[in-house]
Amino acid sequence: MPELPEVETMRRGILGIVGARIVDVERVACPRKLISISPRIDLFRRRTVGRTIRAVERVGKRVVVRLDSDDAIILEPRMTGLVLVADPPTREHLRFRCKLDGGGNVRELLYWDRRGLGNVRLVSPQEFEAAYGREKLGPDALAMTAALFREQLGNSRRAVKVALLDQRAVAGIGNLYASEILHQAGIHPAARCDRISRAKWALIADATLVILQAAIRHEGSTLSDGTYRNALNQAGEYQNHHRVYDRAGELCSRCSNGKLIVRIVQAQRSTFYCPACQRK
DNA sequence: ATTAATGTTCAGAA
DNA sequence: TTTCTGAACATTAA
Numbered sequence: 001m002p003e004l005p006e007v008e009t010m011r012r013g014i015l016g017i018v019g020a021r022i023v024d025v026e027r028v029a030c031p032r033k034l035i036s037i038s039p040r041i042d043l044f045r046r047r048t049v050g051r052t053i054r055a056v057e058r059v060g061k062r063v064v065v066r067l068d069s070d071d072a073i074i075l076e077p078r079m080t081g082l083v084l085v086a087d088p089p090t091r092e093h094l095r096f097r098c099k100l101d102g103g104g105n106v107r108e109l110l111y112w113d114r115r116g117l118g119n120v121r122l123v124s125p126q127e128f129e130a131a132y133g134r135e136k137l138g139p140d141a142l143a144m145t146a147a148l149f150r151e152q153l154g155n156s157r158r159a160v161k162v163a164l165l166d167q168r169a170v171a172g173i174g175n176l177y178a179s180e181i182l183h184q185a186g187i188h189p190a191a192r193c194d195r196i197s198r199a200k201w202a203l204i205a206d207a208t209l210v211i212l213q214a215a216i217r218h219e220g221s222t223l224s225d226g227t228y229r230n231a232l233n234q235a236g237e238y239q240n241h242h243r244v245y246d247r248a249g250e251l252c253s254r255c256s257n258g259k260l261i262v263r264i265v266q267a268q269r270s271t272f273y274c275p276a277c278q279r280k
Numbered sequence: 281a282t283t284a285a286t287g288t289t290c291a292g293a294a
Numbered sequence: 295t296t297t298c299t300g301a302a303c304a305t306t307a308a
Binding site for chain 1: 304
């Protein structure tokens with residue numbers, strides 16, 4: 001569930017680790033199956049202990065911890081991962097711990113993951129480029145313009161809602177925000193990309209920035225399962241501002257037609273939209 | 281008590 | 295080349 005706004009919130013929440021030195025890293029003994037951590041923890045430790053954290057960045061839906069060695073630790077939450085500098089929601093799903101020294105009052109960086117679909121990787125600059133470079137990831141969603149959208153998706157025959165989820169085209173948008181963005185833009189989720197006008201791509205570009213920035217301002221969306229938390233293990237608030245996501249059967253808050261929000265399935269995932277004010 | 285649904289990414293098929 | 299499908303996994307709702 002963590003999409004760009006949630007991952008960006010995690011990133012901002014751990015900025016206090018910049019300047020700290022890594023004292024130890026450990027794979028936390030977990031009663032269930034272990035998440036993927038690479039390379040092997042002994043090699044991971046050898047390449048990170050003693051290093052200083054130079055910066056904390058984000059690439060798409062991943063947190064990037066840059067070290068003074070030019071290696072980077074990549075934390076990829078996928079569905080239920082959390083990046084924390086506070087006590088985790090439960091003890092049993094803690095997966096990875098990085099002990100720190102000199103990072104203000106921050107003593108450790110944690111990776112917690114209930115379902116365990118996420119992963120932690122230590123990568124060289126070459127590996128970073130291969131895995132997260134322009135070949136693999138499109139421009140960041142916060143950097144999108146109408147021209148970039150047209151360049152990346154203008155010739156695709158896919159439905160626009162499905163295409164917005166393609167990380168090679170645009171990095172950072174996930175299922176929840178794709179629905180919210182298209183509602184804000186007034187565009188039907190099933191509209192084929194190659195039939196969307198320049199003017200409508202401009203609406204989509206504007207909506208992308210409006211929605212993602214608002215979601216970041218509210219520290220992301222914590223859905224009913226309560227999984228997503230910020231780096232201090234606090235819930236986000238943007239779920240209170242959703243206009244369509246998980247609101248099937250409710251009145252559209254924008255249009256006056258008295259139409260109800262509906263749920264459809266596209267590419268095996270839920271899409272929510274207003275049939276009255278979202279047009280192809 | 282079983283089954284479906286949840287959402288991200290990747291491998292492999294169409 | 296582009297698009298689609300299923301699997302990885304844990305937990306909850308039906």
